[in-house]
Amino acid sequence: MAGLQAVFFHSVFILGIISVQSGPCIPQRFDQDSIVCVCNSTYCDTYANIDLEPNPANPIPYYNTYMTTRSGLRMEHKSGSFDLTKTGENVFTIKKATGQRIKGFGGAFTDAATLTMNSLSPQARSNLIDAYFSSKGIEYNIGRIPMGSCDFSTHVYSYDDTDGDFSLEHFSLAEEDLNHKIPAIKDAMAVSRRNISLFGSPWSSPYWMKTNLNMTGRGSIIGEPGGEYYKTWAKYFVKFIQAYKDNGVNIWGVTTQNEPTDGDIPGFNFQCLGWTPQTQRDFIAKDLGPALEANGFGNVKVMIFDDQRELLPYWTNVVLSDTEAAKYVSGVAVHWYIDLLVPPSFIDRAYEKFGSDYFFLNTEACEQDLINKNRSVLLGSWYRGEHYFKDIMQDLQHGISGWIDWNMALNMEGGPNWVNNFADSPIIVNADKDEFYKQPMYYAMGHYSKFVTPGSVVVSHDKNITTAKGVDAIFFRRDRDIMIGNIVNIDEQSYNITVVDPNTQPNYINIEIPAKSFVTLQWFTTS
Secondary structure (H helix, E strand, C coil): CHHHHHHHHHHHHHHHHHHCCCCCCCEECCCCCCCEEEECCCCCCCCCCCCCCCCCCCCCCEEEEEEEECCCCCCEEEEEECECCCCCCEEEEEEEEEEEECCEEEEECCHHHHHHHCCCCHHHHHHHHHHHHCCCCCCCCEEEEEECCCCCCCCCCCCCCCCCCCCCCCCCCCHHHHHHHHHHHHHHHHHCCCCCEEEEEECCCCHHHECCCCCCCCCCECCCCCCHHHHHHHHHHHHHHHHHHHCCCCCCEEECCCCCCHHHCCCCCCCCCCCCHHHHHHHHHHHHHHHHHHCCCCCCEEEEEEECHHHHHHHHHHHHCCHHHHCCEEEEEEECCCCCCCCCHHHHHHHHHHCCCCEEEEEECCCCCCCCCCCCCCCCCHHHHHHHHHHHHHHHHCCCCEEEEEECCEECCCCCCCCCCCCCCCEEEEHHHCEEEECHHHHHHHHHHCCCCCCCEEEEEEEECCCCCCEEEEEEECHHHEEEEEEEECCCCCEEEEEECCCCCCCEEEEEECCCEEEEEEEECCC
16 A cells, blocks of 8 residues: 555656646748747747756656757656656666766857847847846856957957056946946846856957057067066956946956957957967966956956967966966866867866866857858758767866857847857847747756756766667766766667666656657756
């Protein structure tokens, strides 16, 4: 009788979970292989993200699944019970927690993104902010802020264009900060149940600080670290942090320079500033670190590099092997743009040497049409979503603690961008119709950002794959003994897999992973 009663309670509990519904996607197909979900001023799809709760009346552990597929599912929620035996030919066996702790996921509050948000009606814009930051959406917890203009601006500007203003008396935030970026950040903070960590990244110093007297093209800060120009550039960081604080936004971190190798390319066509690892090392030790500490911002997280994988081992070795510079550094920032060409072993080499003392964070990624320049936005491209999901997984499998997308929203062309360097975005805005489109990339981000909460720890596993060559997985342990598994299937067929958690009784999750899909598993573990 007691066993029947337990089964009864279990059945009621599972039915209760299934009855909690998300707001469904309104699908629209353009010319790609999957759909977008359409949102406007009156409607946007939401997600049921059921928080697991212990059920003393239920001796049988259960799990939640959330599925997104090329065929059209978008975070579809279901529940199931653990089994006594495994039925899948392809097995993932949970092992133990690693020392790798997750910082989170997010996107950039660029001029282009926030201008594009403001092209919507107030309620449609509110739905877009909710889609990224509220509990109804995918709950980003990190935001990147360009310090001044970048290519995704409508024009070139800095915060102090007064030649020779070494005291930075004329430093002031731009209209783009005051009317677009800061309001979007504050609206995000208002709807989020998580703390949002915000970090700034400079593309260029004011023109008058650079050797070529131009915010574009090959050039670096005039003089040497420790000199007047470098001291002034360090003070510029302090002014930025203080100005945002004065406007109600606390800055959690800064990267020392966006893609420092760009500024060593002759004729580089948008804002840049050239650094070597040696000059970055000395700037941190002599100028930036002391300036932050002297002005009460010693707690701001300084991240070095902020460029592509191939130079990561060399750059980290030069900067972090220097004790004077390293004492001011908290993390290492890296971009994704040549990940298809440069293997993750380049991350491993840096992480194995410095990962115990510094966090590693992917700080920029986007899809573009680099060849023809006229197909940057591909509405409904499953490949681009899959590319995101797999790259995030690979980074997290190799020591990276989080993954930050580039522009959170762009227009139908993939801008605005003052040099026509257009790109795709997880959300594309159609201002003429006062609506926006959630791309497969958005859901790829969401399977991580919503379920893998800040502070989660990566858990190792064994993999025994017989048929499902296109299936891969990564596992995390959250607070309250909740396990998260993110699984991708890049193949054109479905597979039955088994996840084994030795700490549950029974301990087998048998599940079908659909063709071309992202799947999140969520369950309690006991040890």
